Amino acid sequence: MTTLASRRKRPLDASHFHGPQRHRRHRLGLCAGAFPSPPIPPEAAFDMGGIFSAFLRCKPRDRDDDDGGLGWYRGLVDGRSRDLTVATTTDDDAGFGPLVVTRRVGDPRKAALEAAAARPRERRVPYYKGALERARSHDKRLGELASQVNVEEEKLAELRKAAEPPKEFVGECEDHNSLVVDLSELFTPLTEEEENEVQKCLFGRGSSTEILVQHEPSNIEVSREKFRCLRPTAWLNDEVINLYLELLKERETREPKRFLKCHFFNTFFYKKLACGKNGYDYKSVKRWTTRRRLGYELIECDKIFVPVHKDIHWCLAIMNMKEKTFQYLDSLGGVDHRVSRVLARYIAEEVKDKSNKEIDISSWHEELVDYIPLQQNMWDCGMFMLKYIDFHSRGLSMSFSQENMEYFRKRTVMEILRLRAD
Secondary structure (H helix, E strand, C coil), X not given: CCCCCCCCCCCCCHHHHHCCCHHHHHHHCCCCCCCCCCCCCHHHHCCHHHHHHHHHHCCCCCCCCCCCHHHHHHHHHCCCCCCEEEEEEEECCCCCCEEEEXXXXXXXXXXXXXXXXXXXXXXXXXXXXXXXXXXXXXCHHHHHHHHHHHHHHHHHHHHHHHHXXXXXXXXXXCCCCEEEEEHHHHHCXXXXXXXXXXXXXXXXXXXXXXXXXXXXXXXXXEEHHHHHHHCCCCCCCHHHHHHHHHHHHHHHHHCCCCCCCEEECCCCHHHHHHCECCECCCHHHHHHHCHHHHCCCHHXXXXXXXXXXXXXXXXXXXXXXXXXXXXXXXXXXXXCHHHHHXXXXXXXHHHHHHHCCCCCHHHCEEECCCCCCCCCCCCCHHHHHXXXXXXXXXXXXXXXXXXXXXXXHXXXXXXXXXXXXX
């Protein structure tokens, strides 16, 4: 009886494949030798240890040293009997980056030391400069343009130099006695405490409708939201401009010897005068300048300032009563002759109505200002207008520039908060 142990499969040996089914097994690939041995990969066939062993075992017959293959290997890498090709990098004269340069050297150790040594980098002229010079030699117009650029740069440097605020200004007061005015007070830096107060006013937390300043004589209120127009890159609004003009008038009343006698119209005057239903309308502003209301008449003033608002841009018109001239100051360099014609008609009717005097407007002329500080952005026109008024009311030349606008914004915040212009 066959037991379970006796029915266990025995491992097949090579003779098992030589039975009757040998041909069928061979056809199916089950015979020994049917599968060829896999080739040895090149990586496995390479034996570095075998190479060194071969060097040690093989001793050249023409060498009589006793170190065998090791001496032969030393001679192989010695370099005294053979040369070596070395690749190095060098800067490209044309400016397109480093180039790879190959050279043959006799001593590899010396080549390694040379490569490791730091080489000083030569300062080379950029490629585009040489190309530009070569282009200029073929095109004469480029040279002419370069000359024009140099001339314009010189003019710009002169304008910037003229725009710098001088330390002193020599002028004349009303009695024509010469005096020296120190302009440093117009650019006095804010203290740390004042800087913090300005930052809190412009960027501090709080309700936007909170009233921070109230000017009782003019009944003008400035809320936190209205103050934000004095932030950098913001446009000035009517409340801030009109309150600052009120402070300038109070400054003149407080110190009449230091400032010219001026009148400051608010931002609504010109629009009401010139842009009524029928265009020019003197009756709409006739009661704005009564002696009872002002305490003086316009004919007694040295200068009269009229803010002019054009959609999104502030300009200034000045009536110089002493010199009988009209000026139009636009921080973008524009000119509007219509404003002068409207004001000429106004001042003639105003003097006749209030002082019962005739003014020959034909003897007046429009003065074109050769140079005034100009804005270099699209949001500082209102600030430029206020400083035109400030400097003119002092009888000073306009010695400021775009670079001073950030400081003037902060200073205006401080003066409005304290309800005092200096």
